[in-house]
Amino acid sequence: MTPEDFLDTVREENKTPLSRLGSSKALYADTHGELDKIPVLKAAATAEHAAAETFEAWADSEEADTARAVFEAAAADEYDHYEQVVGKLGDADVGDRVPAIQDYLRDLDESIPRLGGFCGRVLAARASKKQLVGFFVGKADPKTSQLFRDLASDLDDQEEQAVAALGDLCETEEDWALALDAASEALQAAYGEYTDALESMGVNPKPVC
Numbered sequence: 001m002t003p004e005d006f007l008d009t010v011r012e013e014n015k016t017p018l019s020r021l022g023s024s025k026a027l028y029a030d031t032h033g034e035l036d037k038i039p040v041l042k043a044a045a046t047a048e049h050a051a052a053e054t055f056e057a058w059a060d061s062e063e064a065d066t067a068r069a070v071f072e073a074a075a076a077d078e079y080d081h082y083e084q085v086v087g088k089l090g091d092a093d094v095g096d097r098v099p100a101i102q103d104y105l106r107d108l109d110e111s112i113p114r115l116g117g118f119c120g121r122v123l124a125a126r127a128s129k130k131q132l133v134g135f136f137v138g139k140a141d142p143k144t145s146q147l148f149r150d151l152a153s154d155l156d157d158q159e160e161q162a163v164a165a166l167g168d169l170c171e172t173e174e175d176w177a178l179a180l181d182a183a184s185e186a187l188q189a190a191y192g193e194y195t196d197a198l199e200s201m202g203v204n205p206k207p208v209c
Helices: 003-013 015-021 025-030 037-061 065-086 100-106 111-138 142-169 173-200
Strands: none
Touching: 003 015, 003 111, 003 142, 003 173, 015 025, 015 111, 015 173, 025 037, 025 111, 025 173, 037 065, 037 100, 037 111, 037 142, 065 111, 065 142, 100 111, 100 173, 111 142, 111 173, 142 173
């Protein structure tokens, strides 16, 4: 496998999770049915903060220079994203919930799986940002929809840097397989949480709307 092939393979092997995580039901699941501005912003802030803490911890423990640089930059991005989203919330309490994808990522302790899982998270986050943009367009809030477009643009750099780091570190097909497995497991963790949330509310998670 090559760096150019990696993300295409992740997408191909995870079509269902990605399509569902990019559906209109995703925000419904994230907010447990509270599709209003404050719950949506709180869910977004929670995701950004948990990601920042994960990547900061990885950077602190990472031995590979190329991977550490990716995680340090991403942690800075995500803390900045968190602050920008919280700025829209006023005094609303965000809480400290850790999304399932971050629970999975935090158990990874080697460079290649971490970078693979990181790529899975980027794909999940991009799907989420698309729904956030659409939500605030629908609410006639162009400033907030533009905020999430801007945050989504940082994911492009994160993705590029992570795939480049994988190209540096992956020496065998087994290495690429480790990265691919971690990316897929990260997406499956997010998808599992999505499915569980909808089912708990009596909503069928399968049809995409």
